[in-house]
Amino acid sequence: MIKRWGILLVVVCFLATSASAQSGKGRGFFKREDYDNRVFYGGLVAGMNFSTVDGDGYSGYHKVGFNGGGIVYIQPAKRLLVSFSLLYSQKGSRGVTVYDSYYTGTTIDKYWLNLNYVEVPLVLHFLLNDKWQIGGGASYARLLSSGEGAFSSVPTYFNASLQQFHQQDIEYIISGTMQFYTGWFLDATYQYSAATIRDADKIPVGFGGGSQYNGLFSLRLIKLIK
Secondary structure (H helix, E strand, C coil): CHHHHHHHHHHHHHHHHHHHHHCCCCCCCCCHHHHHHCCEEEEEEEEEEEEEEECCCCCCCCEEEEEEEEEEEEEEECCEEEEEEEEEEEEEEEEEEEEEECCCEEEEEEEEEEEEEEEEEEEEEEECCCCEEEEEEEEEEEEEEEEEEEECCCCCCCCCCCCCCCCEEEEEEEEEEEEEECCEEEEEEEEEECCCCECHHHCCCCCCCCCEEEEEEEEEEEEEEC
């Protein structure tokens, strides 16, 4: 499943880059000379998260989830944009451990963690030119639901009321955005928690140590309405 999503995203990036290079209609959406004549730009966002949870005992961005919602841009200066979004964002973790034993052979343990948030990112963007932006900011997320479990050779006990996550998460954001057609943008974002999402004493035994933090890469399409 992860390989399929990876191939799909590579294809999207290739098509977007080709469209940007070949299309004469890809004029800059944010005209710097007209920045004082337009206050708001609104649109829709949809894409995928590739997530991990540091402190769960596993590594890699193996949890694939949806990221989408609405976005509004404000242009306070010729080269500056401020974006405000309201998103539904699926985060979490996936882990696999393989054990080889002379007596029992090979066993595979699988761990899964789903974290579903409503998220409000606030990002300051700098216009490098008519097509490219870089940005940074922060995001406030509110936990809607969580689910955790494992298929393990060792009996494992999960209790959501005893092993609960914090209801809010604040994350740092770094982003890069490319316009590949007028009003259409490809956005790549990295986010990481500024504070723990679950304390060390709440982590199930055998599934990590220390505090836990969300980390993710997201790749999204943005469509803005002129």
